[in-house]
Amino acid sequence: MSSGPAARDRRLLMERSVPGRFAVAIPESDVPPAELPESSLLRDDLDLPEVAQLDLVRYFTLLSQLNFSIDTNFYPLGSCTMKYNPKLNDEAAALPGFSQIHPAQPFETVQGALRLMYELQQMLGEVTGLPGVGLAPLAGAQGEYAGLLIARAWFDSAGKSERTVALIPDSAHGTNPASAAMAGLEVVTVPSNDQGNVDLEALRAACDERTAVFMLTIPSTLGLFNPNILDITEAVHEAGGLVYADGANLNALLGLVKLGDLGFDICHSNLHKTFSTPHGGGGPGAGPVMVAKELASFLPAPVAALGDDGLYRFERPENAIGKINGFHGSFSILVRAWTYMRSMGRNGLREAARNAIINANYVQAKLRDRFDLAADRHCMHETVLSARRQKARGASALDIAKRLLDYGVHAPTMYFPLIVDEALMVEPTETESKETLDRFIRIMRQIDEEIDQDPALLHEAPHDLPNTRLDETTAARRPYLRWQQET
Amino acid sequence: MPTTVTPNGPDDSGSPHPFIPNTSADRAAMLDAIGVSRFEELVHDIPAAHVYPELRLTDNTPEPALTAELSALANSNATPGEYACFLGAGAYRHFIPAVVRAIASRGEFVTAYTPYQPEASQGTLQVGFEFQTAVCQLTGMEVSNAGMYDGPTAFAEAALMACRVTRRRTVAVLDTVDERLVEVLDAYVRYQGLEVQVVDSSSLRTPDGAACLMAQSPNVYGVIENMQSFIESAHSVNALAVAHVNPTSLGMFKSPGEWGADIVTAEGQPLGVPMSFGGSYVGLLACRQAHVRQMPGRVIGRTTDTRGRRGYALTLQTREQHIRRERATSNICTSTQLIALMATTYVAAMGKNGIRRIAELCYQKAHYAANRIARLPGYSLPVEGTFFHEFAVQCPRPPAEINRALLERKIIGGYDLSRRIPNGMLVCVTEMNSRQEIDSLVEALEDAGGRA
Numbered sequence: 001m002s003s004g005p006a007a008r009d010r011r012l013l014m015e016r017s018v019p020g021r022f023a024v025a026i027p028e029s030d031v032p033p034a035e036l037p038e039s040s041l042l043r044d045d046l047d048l049p050e051v052a053q054l055d056l057v058r059y060f061t062l063l064s065q066l067n068f069s070i071d072t073n074f075y076p077l078g079s080c081t082m083k084y085n086p087k088l089n090d091e092a093a094a095l096p097g098f099s100q101i102h103p104a105q106p107f108e109t110v111q112g113a114l115r116l117m118y119e120l121q122q123m124l125g126e127v128t129g130l131p132g133v134g135l136a137p138l139a140g141a142q143g144e145y146a147g148l149l150i151a152r153a154w155f156d157s158a159g160k161s162e163r164t165v166a167l168i169p170d171s172a173h174g175t176n177p178a179s180a181a182m183a184g185l186e187v188v189t190v191p192s193n194d195q196g197n198v199d200l201e202a203l204r205a206a207c208d209e210r211t212a213v214f215m216l217t218i219p220s221t222l223g224l225f226n227p228n229i230l231d232i233t234e235a236v237h238e239a240g241g242l243v244y245a246d247g248a249n250l251n252a253l254l255g256l257v258k259l260g261d262l263g264f265d266i267c268h269s270n271l272h273k274t275f276s277t278p279h280g281g282g283g284p285g286a287g288p289v290m291v292a293k294e295l296a297s298f299l300p301a302p303v304a305a306l307g308d309d310g311l312y313r314f315e316r317p318e319n320a321i322g323k324i325n326g327f328h329g330s331f332s333i334l335v336r337a338w339t340y341m342r343s344m345g346r347n348g349l350r351e352a353a354r355n356a357i358i359n360a361n362y363v364q365a366k367l368r369d370r371f372d373l374a375a376d377r378h379c380m381h382e383t384v385l386s387a388r389r390q391k392a393r394g395a396s397a398l399d400i401a402k403r404l405l406d407y408g409v410h411a412p413t414m415y416f417p418l419i420v421d422e423a424l425m426v427e428p429t430e431t432e433s434k435e436t437l438d439r440f441i442r443i444m445r446q447i448d449e450e451i452d453q454d455p456a457l458l459h460e461a462p463h464d465l466p467n468t469r470l471d472e473t474t475a476a477r478r479p480y481l482r483w484q485q486e487t
Numbered sequence: 488m489p490t491t492v493t494p495n496g497p498d499d500s501g502s503p504h505p506f507i508p509n510t511s512a513d514r515a516a517m518l519d520a521i522g523v524s525r526f527e528e529l530v531h532d533i534p535a536a537h538v539y540p541e542l543r544l545t546d547n548t549p550e551p552a553l554t555a556e557l558s559a560l561a562n563s564n565a566t567p568g569e570y571a572c573f574l575g576a577g578a579y580r581h582f583i584p585a586v587v588r589a590i591a592s593r594g595e596f597v598t599a600y601t602p603y604q605p606e607a608s609q610g611t612l613q614v615g616f617e618f619q620t621a622v623c624q625l626t627g628m629e630v631s632n633a634g635m636y637d638g639p640t641a642f643a644e645a646a647l648m649a650c651r652v653t654r655r656r657t658v659a660v661l662d663t664v665d666e667r668l669v670e671v672l673d674a675y676v677r678y679q680g681l682e683v684q685v686v687d688s689s690s691l692r693t694p695d696g697a698a699c700l701m702a703q704s705p706n707v708y709g710v711i712e713n714m715q716s717f718i719e720s721a722h723s724v725n726a727l728a729v730a731h732v733n734p735t736s737l738g739m740f741k742s743p744g745e746w747g748a749d750i751v752t753a754e755g756q757p758l759g760v761p762m763s764f765g766g767s768y769v770g771l772l773a774c775r776q777a778h779v780r781q782m783p784g785r786v787i788g789r790t791t792d793t794r795g796r797r798g799y800a801l802t803l804q805t806r807e808q809h810i811r812r813e814r815a816t817s818n819i820c821t822s823t824q825l826i827a828l829m830a831t832t833y834v835a836a837m838g839k840n841g842i843r844r845i846a847e848l849c850y851q852k853a854h855y856a857a858n859r860i861a862r863l864p865g866y867s868l869p870v871e872g873t874f875f876h877e878f879a880v881q882c883p884r885p886p887a888e889i890n891r892a893l894l895e896r897k898i899i900g901g902y903d904l905s906r907r908i909p910n911g912m913l914v915c916v917t918e919m920n921s922r923q924e925i926d927s928l929v930e931a932l933e934d935a936g937g938r939a
Binding site for chain 1 (some may be wrong): 503504506507508509513514516517518520521523528529532533534537538540542543544545546547548550553556557558559561562563564565566567568570572574576577578580584585586588589590592593594595596597598599600601603605606607608609610611612613616617618620621623624625629630632633634636637638639640659660667668670671673674675677678679680713720724731732738740741742745754761762763764766767768769779785786787788789790791792795796797798799800802803804805807808809810811812813814815817818819820821822823824825828832834835836837838839840841842843844845847848850851852854855856857873890893894896899902918921922923925926927
C-alpha cells in the first residue's frame, strides 16, 4: 500500500467516531450535587465525535503533513512576508505567566504583561516614527479600520465631518476599500502611472475638501518605493487630508526610513508579517495602529501607560474611538513580536530590511530574461513578475504557480496586484539563504522550459500533492460546508 | 547588554543574525548579480534626508539573556492556578488537555499561510471544515464560517449581517447584554448609518423595522435567557434573532439552533484556548443556510479534485474583500485559524460525553458556591433565574475593596458589576475550581464582608 500523501486516510472525525471511546478522562465532581434546571432547557442530543487519544493525535498529525509551511517549504508568497517564525517567540507566549492570566485581573497582578505591552508600544512607535500606538487591533484589516475610525473622529472633532472620501490606489489590497466602506467612507480609486506608482497629477486632481484620507501601501504592492513620496504626502496635507500607510510591506523599511518622517499620519503593522509572528494558517495575527502625536488621544481603548508611581495600567485615551474587540488585543501575538524585536535589536531589524531587499532583487535579476517585470527597475522587498509571455506560449500564472507546488515550493501570490497581467508576486524575505533562492530560480527557469517541452506538466499540476486541482466552481455553486450523515 | 549585532568573527564576514543566513560573501555575490556595487543603490528612491534614521532601540539580545528576561516578566504576573481565580465575564479558565497544545504546536499548522493554494493547504482546510462541523453541532445551526477574531467582533458582525439580510437599519439589543459587547457593536456600526436600540428585557418588545434582536445567554448576570420569548419577539416583527452564547454551556443547555435562532455567535476561547490576557481567541459565527451568502469571513467547502477525490477549498469567496473590495460583506482577512484548530481539537478530545460532563461540573460547582455565598451575612444573590457557571452577588462593600482583601489570600475575586448592581460582583466557577478553593473563597468573603 502506498504511503504517499494521496493515499492517506482522509476520513473526518465523525467518520472515525466509535461510541464509547474518549480521549480525555474527566474528573468526578467534588461538591454535593445541585438540582439540574428543568428539562425543557436542556439538550438531549450532542452529536460530537468519540475517539481515543492516539487516534486524535494521528489524525491531526496526518492533516498537518498535508500542509506546506515555512518550517517545511520555501514560501515566497508576495505581500505576506513569510519569514522564519523563531521558536523562542512561541515558547515565550506559552509561559504560564503570560498564557494563563485573565484579561480582567487587577492591574497590580499583571505588571509584567502590562510592561511588555508598554515596551512594544514604544518600540513600534520608534520604528514607524508615529509615536501614538494602539495594540488592540486583532489583524491588519482591523488596524486599518481602527486607523480610519481615528481619522473620522479627528475630523468630526475639528468640525469637518464632511470629509468622507477615501482615496485608494488601484494597486491596493482589497482590505483597504473594504475597511473604508465599513468606516462609512466613499471610495475613490486613484490610478497608477506606467511605472506602477501613484500618478501624482491624478492624486492632486482627486484631492479636495471632501478628502478624509489617502491610503497608500508603502512600498507599493508592486514592491516599489514611490520616489515622489514627499510630494504625495504634501499634496494630501495641502488639501486638508490625512495620509494612511498600509504597513503590510513594512519589512522593507525597518531601520531604513520611518513613515512618520515621510509625512504619514496613520499606519498599521501586521505583526504576523514584519515582526515574525506566525500566520497560523490564517491567523491569529495582530494589527497595531500607529498615529502621529496629535491623533494619539483617539486611539482605541485600552493603551498601556506608565504611571508616576512606576506602575503600569491600562488607560482609555481621552477621545478614544471606543473598543474594537473584547479585551486588549492579541496578547499572545504581542509577546511574540516583543520577543522578536528584542532579539533582532536595532541593527538586526535594519539588516532584515537590507537582506530582504537584496534577496528580492537577486531573484528579479536572475529571472528577468525569462519573465517580464511589472516595473523594470530595482524593487524593494518583493518583485512582481508577469507571466504574459508564458501565457502566450500556453501556460498561465496559475499553471506556473501550481507547477511550483510539485517542486515543493509554495506558489507566489497570483493575479495580484490587479493592475498587472498574469502577476506572480515573489517575496523571498531575508530569512532565506542564497542556496534556497538559487534553487527557486532554477525551478522557475525549468518550469518556463517545460511550457514548450511538456505543457501538460503545467496544465495538470500539481501532480504529487494530496489533491490535484480542486473543483472550486462546484464548491461555490453547491456549498457543502460541514459533515452530514450520508443518507 | 551586548553591544552590536553579530559579527561572527573580527572580519565581519558571517551572517548578521541567526535569522538572516546571508554572509558578507553571499551579499557581495548577489549585489554583483544584481549589477550594483552597494546596497544603497537599490534604495535610492527613498528621500536621502530620511534614510537610515536613528533608531532608539536596544541592540540585539541573544536568546539566553532574552529567555531570562521573559521569564522574569512572566513570573511577575499573578497566575491563576497559583492564585484561585473566580473571574469570568468573557474569558474562562478551563482544563486544556496536553494533546490540544501538542497538536496546535505543530509547525506545519503554525507556520502556514491562509490556504489560498488549496492543494498545498489541505491540512489547514480540513481542520477548518472540522471546525465548521463542530460549531454547527454545538450551536444546532446549519452553517458556520471558519472563525472570526473573537466573540465581541463576531457579535458585531452578526448585526451587520442581519442588516444586510433584512435590508433594515436598526439593531435592537437586549439590556441584559454585556456592555463590552455593545461597545464593540457601537464601534462597528458607527459610520454605517445604523442605529442601535436597547430593548428592555422585562417588556421584550422588538421595535418595528428592526433588523435583529440580539441577546446574550448566559447574559451579563450569568443567567440563561428565555430563548423562546426572545426569538418569538424578534420574529414577530420579521427581525432576525441573534443569540450570543457561551459554548461550554451548550454541553448541557438546549442549543440556540433548536430554539430557532437565525444567527449564533460566541466567544470560542472556553474551548481549549488559554486565557492569555485576552487574546488570541476565536469568534464563532453560525447561521441558517438561507443566509450563507451574507455571512462575513472565510468559509471552507468540500469538493472534489480532477481525479474525483475529496478535498477542501475556500469557497463563496465572492463575498470577500479580496474579490469584492468595498462591496465585500466584511473587511476581515487574516482571522484566527490556529485558534480554531485548538477549539476543534478540544471539542474532539472532550468528545460527546466530555463536553457535557465539563458543563455539568461547571454548573454543579457554581451552584455549590452560590448556595454557600447566599447564606453569608451581608451577601445576597439579587438576580432571579437559571444560571450556568456565573452568578451575580450583591456584596456588603464595594467589590474593589473585597477583591483587595481576597488578593491577600491569593484569591482573584469576581468581576466588578457595580455599574449594574450596587456593590455587585459576578462570580465565575469552573471545573478548575476545587471545592477547597470555593470554601476558601466563601471564608474570605465572609471575613472581608464583616470588615465593613
